[in-house]
Amino acid sequence: MPTASHRVIRQVKRAGHEPSIHGTKLWKSSCLIIDYLHKNPPEHSRTVLDAGCGWGITGMWCAKKLRANVISLDADPAVFPYLEAVASLNGVATTPLVKRFEQLTKRDLGDIDLLVGGDICFWDELVKPVSVMIDKALDAGVKQIVIADPERPTFHTMAERVINKHGGDLINWAVNGSVTATGALLVINNA
Numbered sequence: 608m609p610t611a612s613h614r615v616i617r618q619v620k621r622a623g624h625e626p627s628i629h630g631t632k633l634w635k636s637s638c639l640i641i642d643y644l645h646k647n648p649p650e651h652s653r654t655v656l657d658a659g660c661g662w663g664i665t666g667m668w669c670a671k672k673l674r675a676n677v678i679s680l681d682a683d684p685a686v687f688p689y690l691e692a693v694a695s696l697n698g699v700a701t702t703p704l705v706k707r708f709e710q711l712t713k714r715d716l717g718d719i720d721l722l723v724g725g726d727i728c729f730w731d732e733l734v735k736p737v738s739v740m741i742d743k744a745l746d747a748g749v750k751q752i753v754i755a756d757p758e759r760p761t762f763h764t765m766a767e768r769v770i771n772k773h774g775g776d777l778i779n780w781a782v783n784g785s786v787t788a789t790g791a792l793l794v795i796n797n798a
């Protein structure tokens with residue numbers, strides 16, 4: 608996972624791509640999801656949606672380690688040149704999709720086994736779109752959802768709403784390796 612100072616990332620930046628909804632780096636919540644999935648391999652992972660993918664590392668890990676077909680979704684088209692650079696460094700490919708959470712339909716979600724999202728509920732305005740995306744995903748038959756966050760109040764509001772409606776677990780998680788991160792995971796099993 609390259610940092611902002613990596614040669615390929617500097618090239619993309621020099622070409623003028625400027626993400627505008629915080630898709631400006633690897634957010635450490637991604638590492639919480641990757642570590643969780645590494646330690647708890649999902650039963651169903653043929654197709655994965657990385658919602659609010661940013662530079663896309665969570666989906667890339669799923670493509671590489673779970674051999675999943677991955678859709679990398681983000682509202683901000685400017686993240687995708689970074690995602691392509693990171694994918695090329697890692698020798699993986701995912702399918703890019705420029706779309707907002709609130710535009711996802713039950714049909715878009717119908718073929719997805721696993722929905723992941725790292726640090727995607729960071730504004731009050733995102734509580735409803737993320738909750739509704741989860742409602743639709745469960746209705747469409749998505750088998751597992753894993754959302755990670757550094758425990759912003761907005762994430763907890765969303766998680767409480769979702770757990771009250773559908774059940775699920777809120778799990779404290781930490782990684783202590785080349786990356787250190789702590790946070791919480793919202794995990795819903797729907798298989």
Ligand SMILES: C[S@@+](CC[C@H](N)C(=O)[O-])C[C@H]1O[C@@H](n2cnc3c(N)ncnc32)[C@H](O)[C@@H]1O
Pocket residue numbers: 627628629630631632633634635636637658659660661662663664680681682683686706707708709724725726727729733736
């Ligand atoms: C904090 S970044 C996290 C990126 C990535 N998941 C990670 O962990 O590195 C949040 C991402 O969500 C995207 N995003 C924000 N609001 C969105 C929305 N309504 N629909 C889809 N993507 C959105 C942003 O463009 C950004 O790339």
